[in-house]
Amino acid sequence: MLMDKKELRTLIAQNKKETSRAAILDLSGPILRRLAVHPRFIAARTVLLYHSLPDEVDTQDFVHYWSLRKCILLPTVKGKDIELHRYAAEDHLETGAFGIQESTGEVFTDYASIDLAVIPGVAFDTEGNRLGRGQGFYDRLLTRLQHYNIYKIGVCFDFQRVEHVPTEPHDIPMDEIL
Numbered sequence: 001m002l003m004d005k006k007e008l009r010t011l012i013a014q015n016k017k018e019t020s021r022a023a024i025l026d027l028s029g030p031i032l033r034r035l036a037v038h039p040r041f042i043a044a045r046t047v048l049l050y051h052s053l054p055d056e057v058d059t060q061d062f063v064h065y066w067s068l069r070k071c072i073l074l075p076t077v078k079g080k081d082i083e084l085h086r087y088a089a090e091d092h093l094e095t096g097a098f099g100i101q102e103s104t105g106e107v108f109t110d111y112a113s114i115d116l117a118v119i120p121g122v123a124f125d126t127e128g129n130r131l132g133r134g135q136g137f138y139d140r141l142l143t144r145l146q147h148y149n150i151y152k153i154g155v156c157f158d159f160q161r162v163e164h165v166p167t168e169p170h171d172i173p174m175d176e177i178l
Contacts, residue, residue, distance in 0.1 A: 003162075003164075003166075004166055005131060005134070005166050008122070008123055008131055008162065008165070008166070009122055009123075009131065009133070009134065012122050012123050012131075012159070012160055013122075015159040015160075016055045019055075019157070019159075021054060024054070024055065024056075024057075024058060024157075025058055027057075027157050027158075028052075028057045028058040028059075031057050031155055031156075031157075031178050032057070032058075032059070032062045034178050035062075035118065035153065035155065035178055036062075036066075038153070038178070040115070040116050040151045040153070041116060041153075043115065044070060044115035044116040045070060045071060045113070045115055046070065046071040046073065046113050046114050046115050046116075047066070047070055047071070047072055047073065047114075047115065047116045047117075047118065048073045048074075048075070048084065048114055048116070048117040048118065048119075048150075049062070049063050049066075049072055049073065049074060049087075049118050050074060050075060050100075050118065050119070050120050051063055051074055051093065051100060051101040051102070051103075052120070053098070053099065053100060056120045057120065057155045057156065057157065059118075059155075060101075063087055064087075064089075067087045067088075067089070071086060071113075072086070072087040073085065073086060073087065073103075073108050073114065074087050074102060074103040074105075075100075075102070075137070075138075075141065076096055076102040076103065077096055077097035077098070077100070077102070077137060080136075080137075080140070081137070081140055081141070082137050082138070082140065082141040083107060084107070084108040084109070085102065085103040085104065085105045085106065085107055085108060086103065086105040086106050086108050087103045087105055088103065088104075088105040092104045092105055111144070111145055111148050111150075112148050114145070114148065114150045115150070115151070116150065116151050116152075116153065117142075117145065117150050117151070117152045117153070118153050118155055119138060119142075119152055119153070119154050119155070119174060120154075120155060120156070121138075121154050121156060121160070122160065123156070123160050123161070123162045123165055124154045124156050124160060124161055124162070124165065124174065124177045125161070125162055125163060125164050125165040126161075126163070127165075127173060128152075128154065128173035128174040128175060128176070128177060129164075129165040129167050129171060129173050129174075130154055130165065130171070130173065130174055131165045131166070139170060139171065139172070142172040143170060143172065146172055151175050151176075152172075152173075152174045152175045152176075153174060153175065153176050153177070153178055154174035154176070154177045154178070155177075155178050156177065156178075161177065
């Protein structure tokens with residue numbers, strides 16, 4: 001049975017509610033270990049990551065650890081768009097839109113130097129299609145980045161992988177899902 005975006009978001013939200021914080025942390029470990037040994041991640045100098053919300057693959061320690069070895073970028077919501085900022089340290093974070101911890105580091109606009117983008121989502125399908133939270137922030141960012149050769153990896157828990165994500169012409173699929 002095919003679901004529309006609203007139904008799919010509701011289903012995944014219910015699955016997330018049934019998953020404890022401890023389980024989120026346990027499930028995040030193997031995903032991030034796979035990312036850390038991924039050839040694209042190993043080769044990357046500049047990586048777009050995200051500072052996770054409590055119900056997402058937990059990237060907080062991962063971001064800090066790898067910031068000592070790579071240029072890590074974090075998204076910051078500015079109006080209807082995402083601005084990229086270089087991650088400096090945990091004490092350079094502030095709570096932004098939707099309770100997301102955002103970097104107060106320098107604004108980053110050299111999109112051509114981004115080697116890898118690690119993108120969260122509500123759901124992903126086998127074709128790499130991504131369902132976001134419905135505000136279109138990542139859709140607009142990915143549209144701006146599509147002219148550059150940036151490999152896109154979506155990260156999610158198994159219960160976020162679905163048979164089909166409804167798409168629209170502006171949607172940009174991931175190259176791979178972990």
